[in-house]
Structure formats: structure tokens, C-alpha cells
Amino acid sequence: MVVLALTFFVRGLPGAFKLYVGEAKDERLMPNVVQTARAIWYISVVYLVVGTAFHWMAGVVAGQSPARAFLHGLWVFMAAWSTGGFAPMNQNVLYYHSLPYEIVTIVFFVIGSFNFNFHWAVWTGNRKELYRNLEIVTFVATSTLLVAMASWELAAMDVYPTVSSLFRRGYYSLISAHTTTGFMTTYARQFALEWGHVALVAITTAMLFGGSATSTAGGFKAVRIGLTVKALAQDVKKLLLPESALAVQKFHMTRETVLDDRLARTALSIIALYMAMWGCLVAIPAFFARQYGWDIPSLMFEAASVSGNVGLSIGVTNAGMPWVVKVAYIAGMWLGRLEFLSVFVLVGYLLKGWRSR
Numbered sequence: 001m002v003v004l005a006l007t008f009f010v011r012g013l014p015g016a017f018k019l020y021v022g023e024a025k026d027e028r029l030m031p032n033v034v035q036t037a038r039a040i041w042y043i044s045v046v047y048l049v050v051g052t053a054f055h056w057m058a059g060v061v062a063g064q065s066p067a068r069a070f071l072h073g074l075w076v077f078m079a080a081w082s083t084g085g086f087a088p089m090n091q092n093v094l095y096y097h098s099l100p101y102e103i104v105t106i107v108f109f110v111i112g113s114f115n116f117n118f119h120w121a122v123w124t125g126n127r128k129e130l131y132r133n134l135e136i137v138t139f140v141a142t143s144t145l146l147v148a149m150a151s152w153e154l155a156a157m158d159v160y161p162t163v164s165s166l167f168r169r170g171y172y173s174l175i176s177a178h179t180t181t182g183f184m185t186t187y188a189r190q191f192a193l194e195w196g197h198v199a200l201v202a203i204t205t206a207m208l209f210g211g212s213a214t215s216t217a218g219g220f221k222a223v224r225i226g227l228t229v230k231a232l233a234q235d236v237k238k239l240l241l242p243e244s245a246l247a248v249q250k251f252h253m254t255r256e257t258v259l260d261d262r263l264a265r266t267a268l269s270i271i272a273l274y275m276a277m278w279g280c281l282v283a284i285p286a287f288f289a290r291q292y293g294w295d296i297p298s299l300m301f302e303a304a305s306v307s308g309n310v311g312l313s314i315g316v317t318n319a320g321m322p323w324v325v326k327v328a329y330i331a332g333m334w335l336g337r338l339e340f341l342s343v344f345v346l347v348g349y350l351l352k353g354w355r356s357r
Contacts, residue, residue: 043119044081051077051108055101062098080109082216085182085311092184093172099164102172105183113139113179113211115223121254134251135212138226142209143178150174150195150202159194170199173312178206180218182311191314192298200297207304207312208278218309218336220274224267226251231264273340278307281332285316285325292321307336 052074059069072088079086089095093105111119118136121129130136150170160166169186176183191200210219234249241247249259281303285294294316302316306329317329335343 039120040116043116043123047081047108047111048077051081051104054104054108058098058101058104059096061100062096076105077108080105080181080183081112083109083112083179083181083211083218084216085176085184087183094185094187099168102168102185106172106175109179109181109183110175113181113215113217115212115214115253117214117254118212126254129254132252134226134230134253135222138222138229139178139212142222142225143175143206146178146202146206146209147171147174150199153196153198157194157196159196174203174206177203177305177310177312178209179211180207180308180310182305184312188313188315191301191312192295197297200301203312204297204301204304207301207308207310208274210308218307220271223253224271227259227264227267228271230259231267234259234264270339270341274307274336277332277335278303281306281328284328285321288322288325303332306332309333309337 052070055073055077056066056070057073059073060066062069064072075086075088076093078084085092087093087095093102096102115133115135118129118133121133147170151166154160154166154170160169172183172185173191191203195203208219209225210221211217213221213223230249230251234247237247237249250256251259278300282296282299285292285299285302286296289295289299298314298316301312301314304310305312305314306317
């Protein structure tokens with residue numbers, strides 16, 4: 001929101017670039033911040049028109065009147081593109097009972113979870129990003145692995161006996177979790193009552209992993225997972241090579257970059273902080289588990305959804321849960337969305353100001 005507002009309200013203000021860096025992780029699409037903001041507006045508006053049109057057509061096919069289908073299509077697209085997960089009806093995407101509608105939402109919430117730099121690179125002719133970009137490669141690898149895990153158990157348990165039902169319930173839920181969108185084609189308690197432990201581990205992990213940096217998705221972010229894997233590979237390579245050899249590890253995100261210790265350390269720090277917060281969000285409601293009938297797998301699922309700002313629920317979150325758990329979940333959503341470091345900087349700034357007094 002800060003980046004987009006700069007297009008209209010900032011005309012060379014001294015703090016403009018700092019505001020932009022705080023929102024967009026210092027990734028510029030264009031030479032200056034205002035041009036970058038306009039490029040993001042351009043990308044978003046084009047997707048808005050195209051996405052609303054496809055959702056409108058899917059709504060008409062599902063049996064809605066043209067006017068109603070247009071409004072639903074507009075609202076659902078905005079929630080898909082922003083990985084927000086909200087829908088006009090309380091059954092979420094399940095309300096439409098339409099395979100075409102579900103396919104259209106998958107397309108747009110997946111591309112909505114991708115980095116704006118990736119969109120711009122592909123739009124401007126750099127097609128190599130489709131198979132070279134670290135985040136895209138990481139997302140494809142992790143989503144394939146987690147979908148395979150969940151599908152294997154769901155098929156073995158005969159939860160979804162047909163390929164169509166497995167796709168529309170199992171695959172849809174897991175990809176919605178991985179992109180931190182939160183669209184649902186099942187009821188919340190079905191995760192607890194029908195999904196096995198392996199499938200729950202897969203979808204919980206997907207929510208923790210999340211989407212891409214410089215996107216609307218939450219979670220660890222694919223770039224940090226990719227950097228961690230590459231850092232591990234570099235350490236293994238160093239052990240295998242002679243001491244005099246220099247092991248250089250590179251990664252590609254719109255350009256080739258050398259992986260240094262600073263990048264690897266930052267990625268690992270954020271992942272460690274996420275895992276620490278996730279552990280706290282499991283432990284706090286665990287004190288009330290016997291009273292409310294919660295089990296640990298359900299608490300792990302809910303904590304992953306909270307920390308990644310996903311919105312999927314297994315039934316733990318409700319108006320009647322203890323106020324301590326509500327406060328913990330609110331704090332978790334806030335910290336997870338701001339990714340810790342910006343909060344630490346704010347606290348440090350306030351402490352510095354207090355000490356200077």
C-alpha cells in the first residue's frame with residue numbers, strides 16, 4: 001500500500017525511498033521509486049481486468065446472473081490476487097460448487113503469490129525467469145513434494161476416492177495453503193476429522209513455507225528456503241574441496257547474485273524467528289487443550305495459519321476461545337506479516353529515543 005500510494009502522494013519527499021524499501025524489500029523494478037510504483041499499478045490493474053473477466057465467465061457458467069457473477073468475480077479476484085482469502089459467501093469458494101471457478105481462482109492466487117519483479121521480468125520478455133528464478137524453482141519443488149505427500153495419504157485413506165475430488169479438495173487446499181491465500185473448498189473440521197497425520201503435516205508445512213518475497217503472500221517465503229538449501233549445498237561443497245579452493249554459490253532472481261554469508265544468515269534468522277513464534281503459538285493454546293478438546297496436530301495447523309497470515313482454520317479459532325489465545329494469535333498475525341525485523345527496528349528506534357531523553 002505504501003508503494004502504491006507513492007504514485008499519487010510523493011513528489012520527491014526525503015522519506016519516500018525509505019518508505020518504499022520498508023514495503024518492497026529494496027527490490028526496484030524501475031530506476032526510481034515512482035516509476036516502480038506505477039509499474040506495480042500497471043501489473044495489478046491489467047490482472048484486475050483479466051482476472052475479473054475470467055471469474056465473471058466462471059460465475060455465469062456456475063449459474064449466476066451476469067450482474068451477480070460480475071460482482072462476485074470482482075471480489076473473489078481481489079481476494080485471490082492479494083492472497084487475502086475472503087469471499088462474499090460464508091462457504092468461501094465451496095459456495096460455487098464449480099470446477100471451472102476453482103481452476104480460475106487457483107491460477108490467479110498462484111500468480112498473485114509471485115514476486116512483482118518476476119512478473120515484470122516475464123512481461124518485458126525475459127522468459128528464462130520461468131525456469132531459472134530461484135523462487136519459482138523452489139515453489140515448484142516444495143509444492144510438488146507436499147502435494148505428493150498429502151495426495152498419497154488421502155488416496156490411501158480413500159478420503160477423496162476420485163481424481164476430481166482429490167484435486168478439488170486435497171490439491172486445492174494445499175496450494176491455497178502454500179500461497180497463503182486461505183480459499184477453502186472444505187469445511188474447517190474436515191481437516192481434523194478426515195485428513196490423516198501425513199496430510200496435515202504437509203498442509204501445515206505448506207502454510208509455513210508460504211509464497212514469494214515482494215508479493216502479498218506470507219510465510220518463510222520461497223527465496224529464504226531456496227537460499228537456505230543453497231547455503232547448505234555450499235557448506236557441503238566446502239567440506240569436499242581442498243582448503244585452498246574457493247567455493248562460490250550463485251542464485252538467480254532476475255540476475256545472477258553471489259550467495260554470501262550475510263544473505264544466508266538473514267534468511268536463516270527469519271526462518272528461525274518464524275519457527276520460534278510458531279512454537280509459542282502452539283504452546284499457548286496447549287494449556288487449554290483439555291478444556292476445549294484441542295489436539296496438538298490441530299494446534300500446529302492453526303499456528304501455521306496464524307503465523308503465515310493464511311486464514312485456513314481447522315476449527316480452533318472461534319469467538320469462544322480464551323482471550324489469551326486471541327491476543328497471542330493477533331500478535332502472531334502482526335509479527336508474521338511484518339516479518340520481525342521491521343518490528344525490531346521500531347522497538348530499537350523507540351528505545352533509542354527514550355534513552356536519549
